[in-house]
Amino acid sequence: MDKSDFVVKMENINKTFPGVQALSSVNLKIKRGEIHGLVGENGAGKSTLLKILMGVLQKDQGSGDIFLNGKKVNITNPIVAENHGLSAVYQHMMLAKELTVGENIFLGQQPTKHGMVDWKRMFKETRKILKNLNLNNIDPRARVDDLTIVQQEMVAIARALSRNAKIIIFDEPTALLAEEETKELHKTMLDLKEKNVSIIYVNHRLDEVFEVCDRVTVLRDGSYIDTKNVKNVTEDEIINMMVGRELGQLYYKEEFEKGEVLLKVENLNSGNRVKNASFTLREGEILGFFGLVGAGRTELVRTIFGADRIDSGKIEIKNKTINLRAPINAINKGVGLIPEDRQTQGLALPLSVQDNCTLVSSKYSSKYGILNNRAEAKLTEQNIKDLDIKTPSRYQQVKYLSGGNQQKVVIAKWLNIHANILLFDESTVGIDIGAKKEIYRLMASLLAEKKGIIFISSYLPELLGVCDRIAVISEGKITGILDRNEATQEKLLQLATV
């Protein structure tokens, strides 16, 4: 009886990709009705392991076994996984955004009457499912795109449940959520646990893992490290297991002398998400932007970068008013954007590390429009070394790098043009602690070179840990700019919900 209490048992799983051993002898055992944390740095193999469980990837032939409810299974594709009661809520959600909540929940298995979709029944059933999850505020007929992110995740959960999911994987579901929403999600997870559903929870924020998980499994560099009962272990111990070394203090902060005003924004307006924004950024300063998701932080930095249209207002860089019509105008003045979503905005995924690192700087190294391959190769090798980018070579397509290494490539792109105003938009989301720390250190070294940084984050400890000042944005307006030593979580949250 004890054995079959493990609803999932993955043993000695190996997975090799061309040139990379992604997993070697990895184990994962999930009990019935537990919330099981799966943690590790980027590239540790979490996603690969879960993709194998979901049938998206196949483990290496002949390596290890997967047991579900004590029975050995062969999960050859996602449909097999679903039939076994496995379901996943991904970081980038797989919902059809143009369709309604009901259609999404019943996608592929719509109730029918005389061979036609029985809409009435579909929406009725949807309402029932949502009610079961205490989600009465979601309209079954609402378009998914019109919902908030947390509501969309709830829809994904509802879909999983409607398919009798007994094991649900949550892959970084809180990455884009504000604190309140995270709480909401955690509550739903605990409800599911009551219903004997098992949950695998991938999350880079360990405090959140500790809040809801029963046990936690740690992976490092594609290897299984250990599984611990959350009660018998501390966050620091887990971090040490993840990185394999003492990490010291996470947030890295050095004080630098603040120099000249680099960037001055006055009464900037753009669309309905940037309203009368005014602030300054000095040399050697990190200005944080805090706010709830959708408050307009991203829009504000995009406007400064020339990616969104300016309706009115003034932007000065080094005391000179600049006329922004396209990103290139900002780039020419030394502004760099590390965008919110590196996969769709920061990187040319099918292209090589070198192509990406020199995407912007090639303009300066090339002559008469002809690329200077030698200079680019040298620069890229330097980036790989300086930023410790883990890649087999500079020719590797960036889509094969882990999240943290991808982010480093995006940053390298701007370092290579010596950008002096860097806009980091949620750039530590989905990145492991080791890589985060490297990015904080990198930011510090940039400040030492008299550059200025704008740092958007939804994660308060991080903002308080690294910023000099924090501007809070609510519904498109800057509701306050607090100094590091006067800012507290409470004050910031209060300003964010004005």
Place this chain on the structure above:
Amino acid sequence: MNNTVAEKFNIKNIIKKNFSKATLFIVLFVMWGALTFLSPYFLTYNNIFNLVRQTAVIAVVAAGMTFVIISAGIDLSVGSIVGVSGVIVSLLMVNGVPIFLAVLLTLLITASMGLVSGIFIYEGNVPPFIATLGMMSVARGIALMLSGGQIITGLPASFIQFAQLELVGLPVLFVVLIVVAIISHFILTRTRFGRSIYTIGSSDEVARLSGINMRLNYYAIYMLNAFLSGVAGIMLTSRLSSGIPTSGLSYELDAIAAVVIGGASLSGAEGTIIGTVIGAFIMATLRNGGNLLGVDPFWLRIATGILIVVAVLFDQIRKK
């Protein structure tokens, strides 16, 4: 047990292990080898030169199409532009414009037709498929209108002889192709413009946020493509010794086929000029060989269709 047997004979694994880009070359040489063996006529001066001349025209169109497809676009108007180009260059020459000037003007006009497509695509956000579908019809209409639907003859002798010329022992049309291919390859691999095309092909947003001038690039891509179609139209006119308003019909499909056989992806950011040129030769060889062996031309069409799909299928399996 079952597993291991299945693995051994798993066609996917066989393809994965054995097929690479070099495969295209091998396929072409195997085809040539087999045809030499099967038909005494294949490896004759006349046939090879004919094959090469035919292929040169379509391969130049396909080279232009390669730029468009790498940028994740498509251009259906190239066949019509080949037709327009032939008609315009013929009319100019027949009306006494010197050859050199006639060619220059023709290329200018065809390139500007590409610019028009580019403007609609970039400024108007019209999908490339639609914008160029429209241009396909407009350009063909212009070709028919200007020529009154008639074949234009009486071209200068030196223009007609051009296609028959040889340079260093090679048909001059083939030499034109080689020059076009080398320049195109250089642009794609060694210039910022080429890098921008691949970047745009992987994501418009990434390209824009990296400071790439999208307007300029979109214009340039579709202009370059139409320009090369213009070149192909002039080559074809010289070869046919007359301006034919319906020439170049369905070249867009042959060009797209050559590009994808050559390993490019319609979703962008992938593709090479070398692949495209080989792709064009594989298609032409199939037709040429089929004719020589007396294969029913209807069957030949079916075979061409299968070839296109199988080539892409293999490429997909290889990438997985």
